[in-house]
Amino acid sequence: MSPTAEQITFAVFAVPLLLTAIGVVVSKSPMYAAMNLVAAFFFLAGIYVLLSAHLIAFMQILVYAGAVMVLFLFVIMLLNLGGGGEEQERPKAMQVLGVAGAFALVLLVGYATREVMNADSAVVPADFGTVKAVGRALFTQYLLPFEATSLLLLVAIVGAVVVAKEKI
Amino acid sequence: MVPVNWFLVLAALLFGIGLIGVLTKRNALIVMMCVELMLNAANLTFLAFARQQGAIGGHAIAFFVIAVAAAEAAVGLAIIIAIFRTRGTVNMDEVRELRDEV
Structure with a gap:
């Protein structure tokens, strides 16, 4: 093949x-x-x-x-x-733990998705993922989370200024 | 046609690389970049399943993840600037004021 x-x-x-x-x-x-x-x-x-x-x-x-x-x-x-190039590394145990954890995760996903491989993908409409299709979903079904996102960004802007600025 | 689990394994590898970075690096900026990698891996998984199921909801979630990541980067970098200003370092192992000294 x-x-x-x-x-x-x-x-x-x-x-x-x-x-x-x-x-x-x-x-x-x-x-x-x-x-x-x-x-x-x-x-x-x-x-x-x-x-x-x-x-x-x-x-x-x-x-x-x-x-x-x-x-x-x-x-x-x-x-x-x-x-500044002199980055000291974490203790060896932490590195080994990180690499082992990452490998275990990949193996787990490979094992968990072995059946997904054979499942056929859905036939999607031609406009799947375009601005129009995603926009329609965002402004109908996901309108409340979308508006909440604007509040989240406002809070983040104000928070970033308050935290980073020495004197307000 | 690319099988969907290729995307899932790619996302797992990306997440794993980000996890290694978060656990092994000490520079707070690089740790935050690795967190961005992990968020992107999650996004890739959402989009792979959205394509497989033909569900546009996955794209909406990916949109929200991008917005949250932008907010997280802004606040996180502001905290790093504040820490650098008071302590003169971005090394995470030197910021241990709340730790119980043994």
Whole structure:
């Protein structure tokens, strides 16, 4: 069985995604970690398009790779941490625990989803995941959570200013 | 057609990498970046199941996760700035004022 075009596209995005995600963890400097994370967000947006989640892929680039990462870079430069390379690691026991836990999680998911593999995907309408379809769901079925999100963002803005500012 | 469990295993790997980072790194900024990785892994799982079930609700949840992650990044980075200002460090093991000294 030769791989289909979709499967090749999946590999083209998934392999660099995992490599850049590992790059975030192994980077000594927060600046390199942030750059790896930007790249990871872009590759993840490609994976989202494969899942016909066009709006979410667009928001991934706009909100994550745009706004959130600019915030991270701004703080790294504000605190002048870009050059400082001497990151001491946690005790060895903690590292072993982390790696073992992560492996156990992957094995668990692989085991739990072995039956999902054979389940056929639903045939979705052509406009699945477009702005129109997601917007209709957001403004009908999910209207209350959507409005609550605006309140959450307001609280976050006020909270961030209060916490970060020396004198109000 | 890409089988849905490819996406699920990819999400698990991504979550695992983020978990390793959270447990092993000491720099608070890198720990927060790893938390973002874990949130993205959760998003990928939502979208994979939304595609499989043909349910648009998964996309709405992913939208809310992105909004919560943005709020979390803003507040978290503000706390890191406040800690850096008072203690001059972003090393999480040096911030232990609430810990009971033995």
